[in-house]
Amino acid sequence: MKAAQIQEVTVVGTGLMGHSIAQAFAQEGFQVNVTDTSESALAVVKDKIRSNLVTFVEEESISQNEAEEILARIHVFTDLGQAIREADFVTEAIFEDLEAKQSIFEEMDKYCSLDTILASNTSSFRMTDISSRMQNPERAIITHWFNPPHLVPLVEVVLGRNTSEETYWTTNDLLLRIKKVPVRVRQEIPGFLINRIQTAIHREMYSLLEIGAASAKDLDLAVKASLGFRLASIGPLLVRDLAGLDVLCRVEDWLVKEIDSSTEVNKILKDMVARGELGVKTGKGFFQFTPESVEAIIKERDRQFVHRLKHLYR
Ligand SMILES: NC(=O)c1ccc[n+]([C@@H]2O[C@H](COP(=O)([O-])OP(=O)(O)OC[C@H]3O[C@@H](n4cnc5c(N)ncnc54)[C@H](O)[C@@H]3O)[C@@H](O)[C@H]2O)c1
DSSP: OOGGGOOEEEEEOOSTTHHHHHHHHHHTTOEEEEEOSOHHHHHHHHHHHHHHHHHHHHTTSSOHHHHHHHHHTEEEESOHHHHHTTOSEEEEOOOSOHHHHHHHHHHHHHHSOTTOEEEEOOSSOOHHHHGGGOSOGGGEEEEEEOSSTTTOOEEEEEEOTTOOHHHHHHHHHHHHHTTOEEEEESSOOTTTTHHHHHHHHHHHHHHHHHTTSSOHHHHHHHHIIIIIHHHTTSOHHHHHHHHOHHHHHHHHHHHTTTSOOOSSOOHHHHHHHHTTOOBTTTTBSSSBOOHHHHHHHHHHHHHHHHHHIIIIIO
16 A cells, blocks of 8 residues: 555554554544543543644644644544554554553454554564564554654654565655654664664763763753754754764764763662652652643643744644
């Protein structure tokens, strides 16, 4: 099947990622079925999407009428079979549990017509393993979205050993159709691309906190006002080319020995988790939170993301 022929999409699992992936498709005109084993998750899925859409309306990215049309394209099912029966593309965003993912892919493989593509939003498993019980593993592929999926453009696309090139190209073109930025990961490596890069940044930031080089607030500010500002518009390797590789090679020659190269999680993070400082969940992490402050932070984050999307990606 070609991406242009895809009309109906199903999202299995409507938690943090799933409801927002459903929105990303519905916003670009697709009929989207959603299903979940939790009735309470299904009861709130449309409310969560409605609330996300408010920011788009406030930022004049869409009209109130368009928001209603987007919501009307989302169809809620309690039964997996009914939700996926007519779908051309199904994406799973259930708990990160290999056994659960293997069994849902086995089940979907039986229910869906042969040209339906079956995607997973797994963060850590290989599609070769998830698809191990499928009769037709050539149609199985990883599409790894970033939170919040209806706003962050990148989707990492990872093939399993048996995934066909046709499945890859249709998935890639479908993601382009919904104005996402798909990037192919050429090997089934742990963490794909971005979680590896992100972990390297965080390892160094924890280490800088540990030696007292700056406060948490100032470290976040410094990254936002330099890397963050720059990287929204220009990739880090192009930044290197613009600076001159000979100079950077000399700098890295001494600096690489100075930065953290530990292969264990930093004690700062382990101690915070042991103290129950889990971030917004418990009201304290690197910063302090109240339910109202969390709501305001997410609202402002999404407002800026919608604004950036309009200017950088549309
Ligand atoms: N949270 C993130 O930032 C993030 C980022 C990228 C990828 N992921 C991946 O996305 C997936 C979902 O993560 P999340 O954070 O949305 O989790 P979540 O806990 O918010 O949502 C999971 C949902 O799946 C439902 N579910 C569980 N088993 C099911 C089944 N068999 N059939 C149908 N529904 C089922 C649950 O009821 C729940 O609503 C995971 O694989 C995770 O690794 C998460």
